[in-house]
Amino acid sequence: VPLSSISLELVDAFERLAPFGAGNPPVLFMSPGMKLTGQVVFGRNQEHLQLTLEDRQGCSQKVIWWSGSNERPLVTDLDGWFDLAYFARITHRKGKPEIQVTFRDARASAEFAGQEERKQPVEIIDFRLDHPADSDLGNAIAGKTVEVWIEPGVRQG
Secondary structure (H helix, E strand, C coil): CCHHHCCHHHHHHHHCCCCCECCECCCCEEEEEEEEEEEEEECCCCCEEEEEEEECCCCEEEEEECCCHHHCHHHHCCCCCEEEEEEEEEEEECCEEEEEEEEEEEEECCCCCCCCCCCCCCCCCCCCCCCCCHHHHHHHHCCCCCCCCCCCCCCCC
């Protein structure tokens, strides 16, 4: 999920799946192509980190990494772009709702390794309501690198 898509509405929709626990883990999000732009150590024993991350589109996000100060090399050693796995929840600060993003894991970003810019924009074609003929789908994806996602169920007509 791109960082720019993480909104109060999206997080609220997933929080409706609560309560989270042993049989119902919280939703784990992943955003590709992140870069560390800042970090602050905090906590009574300086055990936590607040990371400032930015994606390829320039969207910035603060991320809390509980007990992360001993693990700092994990992100800083990735030397550039990485993929971020995180939890998001709604908290209230001074009476206003806001999104709290909590670090879960990170890995070197294979998608962005050695690239300064993404070469091709992503195009999303949604045929769910149109029920295209097979030839329409073939024409839409001809000559392109694609991922096709389908929803389960029986195709009608």
